[in-house]
Amino acid sequence: MLRLNKFLLGLILFTCLVGQANGQDTLSGNYPTLKITAGLHVVKNVVTIKGELNVEPGAKIEFIDPGVLVCEGAVIIKGANKNIEFVGKSKYEGAGLIIKNVDSSNIEIQNAVFKNLQLPLFFDFAWKRNAVNISDNHFINNIGKVSVIQVLNTPFNFNLDSTYVNFKINGNLFSGNNAAIYFEDLKSDHINFEVINNTFVSNNVYGFKNYNISTNIIYGRADQVFSRFTAKIEGNSFASNYLIDNITDTIVHAANFGVYGTDKSFPLKKNYLGSTIAEKIRKTIYDQTLNYNAPKIDFEPFLNQPNVLNPTHIYNVLNIDETELVDTIKIKEPLKGFVVRANNSIDFSKSTLTYSYFKDDSTLKRTDTLLTFDKQPNGNDFKLTITKTANTGKKIGYYNVANILDTRGNYVPDVKVGYISYLNDLRRRRLIADLIKDKKSDDSLKRPPTPVDSLKNIFQKIEAPLKSKFEVGLVTGGAIFLGTVSSSNLFQNVMNMYNGINVNYTIYSNLSASMTIAMFKLSNSDYNSSNNEQIARGMSFSTSMMSISPSINYDFVDNRLYTKARRFRPSIGIGLDLFSFTPTGKYLGKDYPLQPLGTGGQLVDSGKKVYSLMSMGYFLNVKLKYQLNRFNSVGIHFSYHKSVSDYLDDVGPDTYPTAAKLLAKNPTNGDAAVYFSNPTSRPVTPGQVRASPTNPSDKYINFGVFYSRRLFK
Numbered sequence: 008m009l010r011l012n013k014f015l016l017g018l019i020l021f022t023c024l025v026g027q028a029n030g031q032d033t034l035s036g037n038y039p040t041l042k043i044t045a046g047l048h049v050v051k052n053v054v055t056i057k058g059e060l061n062v063e064p065g066a067k068i069e070f071i072d073p074g075v076l077v078c079e080g081a082v083i084i085k086g087a088n089k090n091i092e093f094v095g096k097s098k099y100e101g102a103g104l105i106i107k108n109v110d111s112s113n114i115e116i117q118n119a120v121f122k123n124l125q126l127p128l129f130f131d132f133a134w135k136r137n138a139v140n141i142s143d144n145h146f147i148n149n150i151g152k153v154s155v156i157q158v159l160n161t162p163f164n165f166n167l168d169s170t171y172v173n174f175k176i177n178g179n180l181f182s183g184n185n186a187a188i189y190f191e192d193l194k195s196d197h198i199n200f201e202v203i204n205n206t207f208v209s210n211n212v213y214g215f216k217n218y219n220i221s222t223n224i225i226y227g228r229a230d231q232v233f234s235r236f237t238a239k240i241e242g243n244s245f246a247s248n249y250l251i252d253n254i255t256d257t258i259v260h261a262a263n264f265g266v267y268g269t270d271k272s273f274p275l276k277k278n279y280l281g282s283t284i285a286e287k288i289r290k291t292i293y294d295q296t297l298n299y300n301a302p303k304i305d306f307e308p309f310l311n312q313p314n315v316l317n318p319t320h321i322y323n324v325l326n327i328d329e330t331e332l333v334d335t336i337k338i339k340e341p342l343k344g345f346v347v348r349a350n351n352s353i354d355f356s357k358s359t360l361t362y363s364y365f366k367d368d369s370t371l372k373r374t375d376t377l378l379t380f381d382k383q384p385n386g387n388d389f390k391l392t393i394t395k396t397a398n399t400g401k402k403i404g405y406y407n408v409a410n411i412l413d414t415r416g417n418y419v420p421d422v423k424v425g426y427i428s429y430l431n432d433l434r435r436r437r438l439i440a441d442l443i444k445d446k447k448s449d450d451s452l453k454r455p456p457t458p459v460d461s462l463k464n465i466f467q468k469i470e471a472p473l474k475s476k477f478e479v480g481l482v483t484g485g486a487i488f489l490g491t492v493s494s495s496n497l498f499q500n501v502m503n504m505y506n507g508i509n510v511n512y513t514i515y516s517n518l519s520a521s522m523t524i525a526m527f528k529l530s531n532s533d534y535n536s537s538n539n540e541q542i543a544r545g546m547s548f549s550t551s552m553m554s555i556s557p558s559i560n561y562d563f564v565d566n567r568l569y570t571k572a573r574r575f576r577p578s579i580g581i582g583l584d585l586f587s588f589t590p591t592g593k594y595l596g597k598d599y600p601l602q603p604l605g606t607g608g609q610l611v612d613s614g615k616k617v618y619s620l621m622s623m624g625y626f627l628n629v630k631l632k633y634q635l636n637r638f639n640s641v642g643i644h645f646s647y648h649k650s651v652s653d654y655l656d657d658v659g660p661d662t663y664p665t666a667a668k669l670l671a672k673n674p675t676n677g678d679a680a681v682y683f684s685n686p687t688s689r690p691v692t693p694g695q696v697r698a699s700p701t702n703p704s705d706k707y708i709n710f711g712v713f714y715s716r717r718l719f720k
Contacts, residue, residue, distance in 0.1 A: 050074035070101025081112030095123035107131035125151035148183040180318035182420035190227035200238035226265035244313035265293035313350040319413035338425035344392040364404025476513040484711010545687035558582025584624035590657040607661030611668040622652035
């Protein structure tokens, strides 16, 4: 009987597992179109949909790293009461949705939840649709530290396109996320943004100690050019959004909105910005007040409280007597309670209140105590009176109210009281724990982790189309030969004109590749030298050069970003030369190509070969660019080139040939060959080398000015 029961139990478990497996659909590969029905669907890799993606109510899509949905056509996601979910698998979180390609369809994303993802929505370089509507969704607790929504530019067109994208982000809740919403251009000729009645509450943006443009919950660029449409950002609520330091995991600064670019001002009116005091609001935005090169954000008039159309949230916490409760409060003594203020009515019937604190003075041992509390509503204010106390040891901790709903059953973000001070104390305790651990292991204090490239840059590296990264320039200046036939004094050498065309391609934020095609002349004479040996030799030449020179350059300033504060952009690079050359000389008023004459005895010695008129080299270059505006720049350049060939001046490591042999091999131009082999007819010893014993290799420098233009946005 016991064995039978075990068999039946095993059969039941097996049946459940099979049923669960059958109920799970794994998406993979490429689809012409895709309809995702109700039920669980798993994305483990890159899944591309060429046409329409349609997600039906009741669908749950789980993303497992590196899972991502790449959408190249229409996107129709319409849930009911947030019954469509896009979630990342815990500890193996995938990315989200990438919108790319140009298509004449629409994007509709409504009543869905995006949770625990690395990058929920990414509108890739050169994407385009007729319209985008992202409304009534929840973007909550997404773990990625790059962007929650990132919108890059549509294809750029010099001729103003009559078509444009209406891009709406309305009525969404953004809470508990670790990154910002980024718009490449808040002012644009091709995208008309509308960001209305959203709630941005209790989000963290990760960066470092310095508060800047990108460490705000919303940030983007606003330029004077290409600004047919200015983003309309109104009726939103911003509360308890902070910059978090990557190294210490502590809260640094309140961070709502940041803007950069060449425009003088940007409107941010009729929003609730976390306070009713203008000076406090000003500290939560990054604009011209902190960086004189940025636009000024015009945020007045502002709302004194969020409106009822915003997703329900608690936007203010007060002491129980309704006086101000500062967000940096350090809680050691138990609170009697506090008052929470919301924009809509709230249901606390299923809510829990916990107090978390450390057991002692230095360790990381924590106690989480479930408290009881009474709820006393007063309109949209609720007095929460604590009826069970905790923390009798007076240790620093924080209160957390969770499982809050509004009266329509919608999710309401948690409320934390004392959390900033708690994080600071947690950081202190971690340092103590590390010191104790290091002391035991006799190791030095561990260094903070080296910052790595962000997911944002990685996506841009992989997905950016070529044309958005190209820059074309005209180069001019001088060229000076520094090889065998030259003076050690740079200014005693002949300078010739140098002209070229340069194409630059941005690889990463501080790395670029260049290709320069140039035509120039190199010429010189031994008589320009102060070396008696060279003067006695009396060689001279002129050669026409055509070179193709690829290079890799390190740019000391982010080459994708234009700001007035960083107009000067120095760079260094290394590269290769592939060039053709034709050394010539003048004899009795006539120009002769020197290579066919075999002036170094190449034709008379069976062991030698005539040198090639194609060769290679390598070089080091330095540039200083001055950015006139986003698209145009000028600058100066200098490059030092070393040739593999020693015959740019026709004078290589060859011994002087005898005149009789040269005459025999050159019946037509024998006199010229004899002259160019030894112009001064100086006596030479057998085996004497024509090249300079102190400077045998061929080198040259190019320098001058350039103009460049970035052709595409």
